[in-house]
Amino acid sequence: MTKKNVVLGCAMAAVLAGTAAWAGSRYVGPVTINLSAKEAYGTLGSARNSQDALQFITCDAHAFNDGSKHMSCTAKNASGTSVYCTSTVPVLVETARSLSGDAFVFFEWDASGACTYLGVGHSSEFEPKRP
Structure with missing residues (x-):
């Protein structure tokens, strides 16, 4: 699934679900x-609230006392497949820093394990984490 299809799918779900009978669009x-x-990709809330004990998706940003910065993203799906990537590209580090507790995360990597794309979305549609 491409980034464009994921974004269009979320937008279409919002349009189709936006009726008076709903308390708000949900993804x-x-x-x-x-x-x-x-x-x-996935939302942090949906991963946290899943029925399995496997799913998670996260991105972290790190800064060191020498002034260097890097980020990493990791995901594991319900089947137990996991992936990881890392980068020192400043814009990816800053995007990782924008992650909030109930965000949507989409990341890509190359054959060497370097992150090549990071998208972070914040929306009222995303499932919040339950306590």
């Missing part, structure tokens, strides 16, 4: 990993 985004496309 449940379990962790999805496509190894051949080298991409992973």
Whole structure:
């Protein structure tokens, strides 16, 4: 699934679900990993609230006392498949820093394990984590 299809799917769900009978549009985004496309995505809330004890998706940003910064993203789906990537590209580090507790995360990597894309979405549609 391409980034464009994921974004269009979320937008279409919002349009179709936006009726008076709904309390608001909702998007449940379990962790999805496509190894051949080298991409992973999902919402933090959906992963946390899943019935299995496996799913998670995360991105972290790190800063060191020498001034260097890096980021990493990791995901594991309900089948137990996991992926990981890392980068020192400043814009990817800053994007990782923008991650909030109930965000949508989409990342891609290359054959060397370097992150090549990171998208972070914040929306009222995304399932929040339950306590």
